[in-house]
Amino acid sequence: MVQVRSRRGCTGCATGRQLNVACIFFERIEMLSLCNCTSPALQLLELGFFPCAPVNPSLAVDLNMLEFVNELFVNAAPNTTAWCETLEAFLGNRRYKLTTRNSLRRRFGSAMQWYATLIDKKTLLVNNYLDNMRTLINVSGISCLLLNKVS
Numbered sequence: 001m002v003q004v005r006s007r008r009g010c011t012g013c014a015t016g017r018q019l020n021v022a023c024i025f026f027e028r029i030e031m032l033s034l035c036n037c038t039s040p041a042l043q044l045l046e047l048g049f050f051p052c053a054p055v056n057p058s059l060a061v062d063l064n065m066l067e068f069v070n071e072l073f074v075n076a077a078p079n080t081t082a083w084c085e086t087l088e089a090f091l092g093n094r095r096y097k098l099t100t101r102n103s104l105r106r107r108f109g110s111a112m113q114w115y116a117t118l119i120d121k122k123t124l125l126v127n128n129y130l131d132n133m134r135t136l137i138n139v140s141g142i143s144c145l146l147l148n149k150v151s
């Protein structure tokens with residue numbers, strides 16, 4: 001696998017350790033080198049990837065793919081194993097192979113689980129905020145109506 005991206009920030013220092021991350025796209029795998037002196041997870045998110053682990057991830061998935069799979073699993077029975085085996089075969093036919101067996105399923109599954117959890121959490125926070133604002137508007141709207149009738 002050829003390294004085609006590199007981090008704009010620290011590329012290596014005395015306090016950090018070099019981290020090689022396999023970044024999974026629909027049609028290719030890119031290797032990315034990061035220094036772990038700053039959060040690798042945040043560096044990966046900034047580049048459009050979601051890591052398989054918060055500390056020292058070895059694999060990250062393109063956010064577009066995670067969004068696609070998240071939507072797919074809403075409309076079809078969730079099957080991470082089938083998705084990963086298909087993806088691994090598809091990438092393998094294009095000469096992209098991960099070095100360890102079954103590693104995609106476990107690490108992709110972890111990235112998928114935490115991505116979906118964060119998306120659900122975000123949706124819940126936004127919905128709660130909107131509900132609170134609607135309640136405030138309704139309460140203040142009623143107050144305005146009452147004040148207009150009084151005056």
Ligand SMILES: [Zn+2]
Nearest residue numbers: 010016035037
């Ligand atoms: Zn560093």
